Amino acid sequence: MELEFTLLLLSAILGHANALTCYKCPDAQCKDNDVEKCKDEELCMTRLNRQGDGKKLISKSCATSQTCTNFSLNLGCIVSEMSCCNTDLCNTGPDPEKPTGLKCVGCLEMLGDFKCNRTGVVRCTGNQNKCGRLQGVHKNDGHSLTIDFQGCVSESVCLLTSTKLIFDMEIGKQFECCDGDLCNGTSRLEVGPVTLLVLCLCLLLSNNN
Known part of the structure; x- marks a missing residue:
């Protein structure tokens, strides 16, 4: 009985010892004592958001693996990174990011209902190696918002099946991504295998007719 209790105690001590210590503060420059002890299996996170007024909102904390993933996007008037x-x-960042040379179509001016009022060229930085576009409808309390986001995205954004992690709202669509300058302003977006199969069938039927 004493041996079992000792093993349980050692397991608890070792488990707590493996937990990370992370910075926790609402801005980029954490003080030395702005730290927190994470729960087991949690990660250290840095989150950056910037909207049209240019003001950066940076937060740092512990986060679960389900709510923390590496991504970066620049939609012109919206920048979001984690x-x-x-x-x-x-989690000492964010660090300044170098331009990648890739240019994408983005929204330089957005209205209050998320509709883009003026599009233009957005220059990608860091690990933003794709151009992306997200189109969908967000419904909330009987109201519908038509979403049309364009800009530079990291490849991880293209793989996300939910938009809640990025925008804190579920749109029901995922980013369609493409390679090459300004490709998200044309029809050269990547399509899934089902869409590609339907297109091929339509071509075959039209040729037979």
Whole structure:
């Protein structure tokens, strides 16, 4: 009985020892004592958001693996980034990001209902290696918002099946992504296998007719 209790105690101590210590503060410059002890298996997170007024909102904290993933996007008037790491006090960013040379179509001016009022060229930075576009409808309390976002995205954004992590709302669609300058302003977006199969069938039927 004593052996079982000792093993349980050691397991609890070791488990707590493996938990990370992360910075926790509402801005980029955390003080030395702005830290928190995470729960087991949590990660250190840095989140950046910037909207049309240019003001950056940066937060740092512990986060679960389900709510933390590395992504970056620049839609012109909306910038959103999240970075996750797994060592003590590793969430020191965000660091300045270098231009990649890729240019995408983005929204330079957005109205209050998320409709784009003026499009233009957005220059990608960091790991934003794709151009993307998200089109869908968000319904809330009987109201519908037509969403049409365009801009630079990291490849991880293209793989996300939910938009809630990025925009804190579910649109029911995912980003369609493409390679090459300004490709998201044309019809050269990547399509899934089902859509591609339907297009091929339509071509075959039209040729037979």
